[in-house]
Amino acid sequence: MVTTSKSKIQFVKKGHVTSAKGFSAGGLHCGIRKSKLDFGWLHSDVPATAAGVYTMNSFQAAPLKVTKDSIAIDQKLQAIVVNSGVANSCTGAQGMSDALETQQLAAQKLSVKPHHVAVASTGLIGVHLPMEKISSAIRSMDLKENQSTDRFEQAILTTDTCTKHFAVEVEIDGKTITIGGAAKGSGMIHPNMATMLAYLTTDAEVDPDSLQRALNHITNKTFNMITVDGDCSTNDTVLLLANGLQQNQPLSEDHPQWALFVEALRYVSEELAKQIAKDGEGATKLIEVIVKGAPSDIAANQVGKAVISSNLVKSAVYGADPNWGRVVCAIGYSEQPVNPDRVCVSLGEIPVVTDGLPVEFDEEEGKNYLLQEQVQIIIDLQDGEAEAKAWGCDLTYEYVKINASYRT
Amino acid sequence: MVTTSKSKIQFVKKGHVTSAKGFSAGGLHCGIRKSKLDFGWLHSDVPATAAGVYTMNSFQAAPLKVTKDSIAIDQKLQAIVVNSGVANSCTGAQGMSDALETQQLAAQKLSVKPHHVAVASTGLIGVHLPMEKISSAIRSMDLKENQSTDRFEQAILTTDTCTKHFAVEVEIDGKTITIGGAAKGSGMIHPNMATMLAYLTTDAEVDPDSLQRALNHITNKTFNMITVDGDCSTNDTVLLLANGLQQNQPLSEDHPQWALFVEALRYVSEELAKQIAKDGEGATKLIEVIVKGAPSDIAANQVGKAVISSNLVKSAVYGADPNWGRVVCAIGYSEQPVNPDRVCVSLGEIPVVTDGLPVEFDEEEGKNYLLQEQVQIIIDLQDGEAEAKAWGCDLTYEYVKINASYRT
Known part of the structure; x- marks a missing residue:
């Protein structure tokens, strides 16, 4: 760990989306894409308080709608499953049904509640999810055997040239809180591989409404301030999971160190946003x-x-x-x-x-x-x-x- | 002449900004640019009712301010002088003084009132007008000797690959009204040669306020609907001069054939707008x-x-x-x-x-x-x-x- 200028926030060397306590992840190749990894999952040992920000595009893809509705039920998530290669966008009723089936199957396999599973897709617009490949991928998920954060961070990429990940630690109420994240950018060799996805995780316990407001605020200052080509996709999503495993005094806007927590969250988001911008298509700078x-x-x-x-x-x-x-x-x-x-x-x-x-x-x-x-x-x-x-x-x-x- | 689908509006073969009665134009090389023509003038035999639309960019160049203020005096113009190579934008008090001096000198030479001369510049931002070259150009203007619409249409270009011009005729109240125009697009090999300029002329007599409203409406439907790269310049200007030499019953929004006149004006503007778009930098389509x-x-x-x-x-x-x-x-x-x-x-x-x-x-x-x-x-x-x-x-x-x- 190296101390930053914000002296109370320390970045974690080789920090990842699973740096915080109780998160694990994995990725595999299920055949949607030729050879690159195309299916990933992120899991929390316990249901986590969840917040989400979604694309403003009028054409919201099916998995976004399913995820948003699910979070609305009790503001919790325990897992995220993501495929790359096909965006499940502009896919009508079939697309909704495929997204819901993905959620159901993943929930069964992981033994979590269906509405605690977020689903996400990135890739071609107007193409249906190959459900056989998806369900075979879900059957192969194994939280013990094939964990690999690096493979998760690879599986969510499309034309990105590298994975994007970052984590920090911050001391709050005498507890060391970790915030990590992973993201993919907007590379689009194939048409409409336009999506920006970012997943943030923390082991802090946080009030759900405060968490959502913090994510809105931070997204406006970070992920919404990057551009590769000004084209905003149908699948852009930022999710933030706080699983509380550090057993800290619950954080909220009333907590004296709330600003420090938000600053740490902003730091992770800004680093991921810069990594996305730097890896924009064809970019050299x-x-x-x-x-x-x-x-x-x-x-x-x-x-x-x-x-x-x-x-x-x-x-x-x-x-x-x-x-x-x-x-x-x-x-x-x-x-x-x-x-x-x-x-x-x-x-x-x-x-x-x-x-x-x-x-x-x-x-x-x-x-x-x-x-x-x-x-x-x-x-x-x-x-x-x-x-x-x-x-x-x-x-x-x-x-x-x-x-x-x-x-x- | 070929009849268009709008049967009452006929386009004029090889139509130009001087197709309407009483307009003349010329262009020359005064040395702002290496070898291309860089100074042009457009003149009406009599003061013409004038309307203008200007860039929404907060940084409006000096010549725009001078032209706008001048038109406001009595809604008339009799001449337009334009230089390319230098935009006289971001040039402070000196820039205003240079634009006013250009207007004064041109008015003397052409024997018209100073506030009946519009001034325009397109080219490098942040560079002062070379006033010696400009004044020598003004001394060389000769409405009898060196008239040439083609040279005017060339002199206003920057990195455009061709001149843009078009004209139509329309029968109103038994009189043949001509509307012509010339334009330049937004080519920017040199920095900030960003300007779109369009000049429309007609020999109809038109009520000034109706003319301004028509130009606003049409600009929104034509010149404001083209994009080369989304960058809107500090010097964009559309001017419309109606000199009334056809001695028609004055046109206004109350005239039964007003819609036909506006349609003819829209037709000219749309053709010029398309010519600009087609000649965008590096464009093939x-x-x-x-x-x-x-x-x-x-x-x-x-x-x-x-x-x-x-x-x-x-x-x-x-x-x-x-x-x-x-x-x-x-x-x-x-x-x-x-x-x-x-x-x-x-x-x-x-x-x-x-x-x-x-x-x-x-x-x-x-x-x-x-x-x-x-x-x-x-x-x-x-x-x-x-x-x-x-x-x-x-x-x-x-x-x-x-x-x-x-x-x-």
Whole structure:
């Protein structure tokens, strides 16, 4: 463990979605995909308090509806089963029935209540789940024999080039609480493999309503602030499970250390979000946009999103072109009330715009800064106290190549 | 002249921004750009009633402010002077003073009132106008000697690969009214050459307030419905001049043939908008998205824009991949109330989604359709009467190449 600047939160070396007490996971290949792992499960020794955030896309896939309805029953989950390769989206009544059957079968096999099983799918839109393969996968799940967190984290991927995982520990009321997570990003070689999935786990005991509000808040500041190409999928899901196995005094918004717990949760989410952005399709760089001095949280978020989503900014970063005009332009069309005469922009520590006017800078220095693997675009609107961060990646030939390739 | 389906509106072969009576134009090279024409002027024999629509970007360039203020004085313009190469945007007080000086000098040279001269610039953001070159260009303007509409239409271009122009004639009250136009698109090899400029002219006499409302309405249905990369510039401007030289009964919203006039104006605007979309950076194809059955105009517009702006849809069209899932996905995140179970999508005449569910189709046929130079994506929301069209282009390697190239 290494101490971070937030001195009370320590990140766990090689932290995973099962770093917290009582969580286990596994993954296998059931044949939906050619050879990659395509079925994974995450399990808690006891039912965990659960919170979820789902895509805003009007076309919500069947497994999202089943999961949402299940959590609504008693705000608890004990297992999550995920397949990759087929999204079970735009699949009508058959899709709902397949998602429910998956849930039933997994509940039987794991000896947990059906509504304590979340189901998730990521992959092709408009294709039905191959239920024979799914049920054979469920029969093969074995919580004792074939546990492997790494295989779970692999099984949820689509075109991601690496697994995404992170964990932290935080001392609350004298107990060491662990928060871990795993995620997949939005890679889409095959059509519509668009999904972002993130699973967060903790061994803290937490009040369910406080947990849901914390997840909403954190998602808006982290997972909702990343973009690969601005396309938001039908299956995006973030789930958070708190199983209470540390037997701490229940945490809620009234607890004196609530802010610390939320900060730890945000830290895990932000790291996973950055890992997703960095592994965007065809990406060679992680771009971090930092917005300061905004009149409101919404303004800060929107300005950050406009800049991180700009194809022109993304192309310029790819080409290491210190092209501040494109940043200013994107700030201007963010549909937020911006005072052009106060805007300041810097690329890392190089100021390029001050009070709305260009600053002379060494273009070579700017270019060299942008040649790095991680670059920051810092915007100060000088019009308030609100801040936001947004993450994305550069737009490359490889992105176009991946997404223009025909599906055969 | 060829009769269109709107039988009363006829398009003019080789129609231009000077097809209407009393308009003339010219262009020259004054040295802002290496060798391409970079200064143009458009002139009306008499002061014309004028309407304007400007970028929503918070960073409005100096020439826009000067033009807007000038039109506000008596809703008239007699000339437009445009330079390319430098946008006079993010240039502070000096930029305002340069724009005003340009207006003054042009007014003297053309013997018109200063506030009857619109000024426009397109090119690099954050660079001051080279006023010596501009004033020498103004001295060289000659309404008799060096008239050339083609040179005007060239002078306003930046990285466009061709000029954009169109004109129609329409019979109103027994008089033949001509409406012409020229435009430039959003090509951005150099940073921030982002501007869309469109100039519309007519020899009809039109009530100024009706003219402005018509332009607002039409711009929302045409120029605001095109996208190359979603980046909206600091200099986008549409101006409409009606000089009344046909001596028709003044047109206004009360006139029985007002709808016909507006339709003719919309026709010219739509053709120019399509020419801009088709000539987007690196584009190989024009994509037309047609939205039907929407509950409101706003919903129709937003769904159309979400689909035409999707990098995934644009890449799929480039790769001729009949990837309807990406279209459905974009409809879903348009933030409009869409009923997923009613949505129908076709690629040209090939239905791919009906009532929210995939339809079996011949993938080869779909691919062949998308190999064409112009493709239509038709969406029926089956939830109302509103319609919209949106235009864009495919996302290609060339786009990334153009925009990643360093500015030297």
